[in-house]
Amino acid sequence: MHRADDPALLAALAEATAGALAEAEVRLPGDVEQAIRAAHGRERNPVAKGELGNILENIALAGKGRTLLCQDTGIPVIYLTIPPDIPYTRALEEAVARGVRLATERIPLRPNAVDPCTRKNTGDNTGPGIPPVHVQPGDRLTVTVLPKGAGSENVSRVGMLLPTRTAGVEQFVVETVALAGGRPCPPVILGVGIGSTFDGVAALAKEALLLPVDAMDPFEQRLCGAVNSLGIGPMGLGGDTTALAVKVKRAACHTASLPVAVNVQCWAARRATRIVEGWK
Amino acid sequence: MKVTELRTPLGEEILSLRAGDRVTLSGTVYTARDEAHLRMQEGGIPFDPRGAVVYHCGPVVAGDRIVAAGPTTSARMDALTGFLLDAGVRGIIGKGGMGKGVVELLRGRAVYLAFTGGCAALAASRMRLQGVYFPELGMAEAVWAIELDRLPLVVGIDAHGNDLFGRVWDEAKAQCRGRFHSSSGITP
Numbered sequence: 169m170h171r172a173d174d175p176a177l178l179a180a181l182a183e184a185t186a187g188a189l190a191e192a193e194v195r196l197p198g199d200v201e202q203a204i205r206a207a208h209g210r211e212r213n214p215v216a217k218g219e220l221g222n223i224l225e226n227i228a229l230a231g232k233g234r235t236l237l238c239q240d241t242g243i244p245v246i247y248l249t250i251p252p253d254i255p256y257t258r259a260l261e262e263a264v265a266r267g268v269r270l271a272t273e274r275i276p277l278r279p280n281a282v283d284p285c286t287r288k289n290t291g292d293n294t295g296p297g298i299p300p301v302h303v304q305p306g307d308r309l310t311v312t313v314l315p316k317g318a319g320s321e322n323v324s325r326v327g328m329l330l331p332t333r334t335a336g337v338e339q340f341v342v343e344t345v346a347l348a349g350g351r352p353c354p355p356v357i358l359g360v361g362i363g364s365t366f367d368g369v370a371a372l373a374k375e376a377l378l379l380p381v382d383a384m385d386p387f388e389q390r391l392c393g394a395v396n397s398l399g400i401g402p403m404g405l406g407g408d409t410t411a412l413a414v415k416v417k418r419a420a421c422h423t424a425s426l427p428v429a430v431n432v433q434c435w436a437a438r439r440a441t442r443i444v445e446g447w448k
Numbered sequence: 449m450k451v452t453e454l455r456t457p458l459g460e461e462i463l464s465l466r467a468g469d470r471v472t473l474s475g476t477v478y479t480a481r482d483e484a485h486l487r488m489q490e491g492g493i494p495f496d497p498r499g500a501v502v503y504h505c506g507p508v509v510a511g512d513r514i515v516a517a518g519p520t521t522s523a524r525m526d527a528l529t530g531f532l533l534d535a536g537v538r539g540i541i542g543k544g545g546m547g548k549g550v551v552e553l554l555r556g557r558a559v560y561l562a563f564t565g566g567c568a569a570l571a572a573s574r575m576r577l578q579g580v581y582f583p584e585l586g587m588a589e590a591v592w593a594i595e596l597d598r599l600p601l602v603v604g605i606d607a608h609g610n611d612l613f614g615r616v617w618d619e620a621k622a623q624c625r626g627r628f629h630s631s632s633g634i635t636p
């Protein structure tokens with residue numbers, strides 16, 4: 169068993185967090201870039217093709233110059249896996265927050281975290297409850313970052329559907345995108361949660377955004393097709409691709425409930441994982 | 449597809465543009481978000497507004513260099529736009545389009561130009577910093593004068609009442625209503 173307050177462990181975790189953010193903010197995951205490239209290839213609307221072309225050029229420029237993909241560098245949502253020999257303590261969460269502050273200063277990131285009521289900016293992308301840290305058991309100590317921008321987060325929805333209307337799930341997903349229009353910077357990726365509880369379903373929807381987008385099961389494909397038939401297109405200017413992918417995560421739920429959540433993600437679907445080497 | 453090259457200050461040439469046209473814009477533009485609009489409405493516009501272009505953007509600036517400068521959501525400025533157009537502003541750049549009231553205000557005198565949301569690196573690669581007004585508002589809210597070199601844009605709303613964003617969105621909502629004839633069954 170390692171000691172939870174080992175300074176070397178905490179420093180390594182902070183550096184891994186900062187390193188994952190530095191990677192995520194300038195380079196899109198390969199599966200996301202490939203999905204945008206494929207959408208560009210099949211797009212028939214010339215305006216939409218131009219928008220997707222701009223996005224691809226932006227991705228190339230950001231990667232080459234090691235500059236930010238988007239000026240909304242987001243709220244960093246953090247997922248840790250912790251091996252059996254490392255006790256999960258408050259010190260680990262504080263190390264993650266230190267990594268966020270390091271990244272904010274080094275990269276630099278736009279300071280986005282504010283007090284919810286006074287709107288005063290904390291200046292370093294951390295604050296009470298920020299960054300959110302989600303923990304799961306694992307074989308290795310890893311940190312995954314999901315910097316989440318506000319435009320797409322603001323149009324995300326949770327619904328408690330009638331349990332007798334399972335067909336309402338598809339409708340709720342399509343409605344969410346129709347209500348959002350061009351505001352979430354489409355083409356979007358949708359993380360959909362089905363089941364669990366009011367709070368749990370939103371967490372499922374966000375976890376679905378961690379899944380690779382290069383494969384969809386038949387249900388996900390059907391949802392994606394229904395969304396794309398809306399014709400909203402890149403940036404809401406019309407076109408064939410409104411959603412690059414839909415990913416679904418399910419959990420059991422109360423017999424009297426049918427919770428559904430749609431977490432909308434803009435095209436800049438940034439995520440990166442670092443293994444904290446040497447700690448098992 | 450034809451791409452029209454525009455240069456500031458803009459004049460009558462914008463009247464021939466139609467929603468959906470692709471253009472490039474060169475010359476000076478001025479960034480402004482919520483706070484800058486309020487300040488200019490109360491205290492006056494610090495640059496010559498005749499033929500000017502306002503960019504809805506809160507850039508990341510390091511020294512004299514623009515690091516990231518993608519567009520912000522324009523609809524937040526819906527109620528703060530009339531005085532700029534009355535003063536002679538001919539173009540607005542942003543993302544997501546603007547409300548039906550602004551579509552009417554643009555009629556006969558100005559256009560709304562859409563820049564691809566999130567494309568902060570692409571934007572920065574076509575920009576050179578010229579100066580700043582209201583620096584006390586902070587980096588994101590200050591008015592930055594920026595020289596553009598052929599920034600690629602789409603005419604989102606033309607000067608004749610045609611609104612590409614509005615049309616696409618209305619059609620999507622109508623399609624959604626037609627597809628599902630009732631509400632999604634959210635527990636009453």
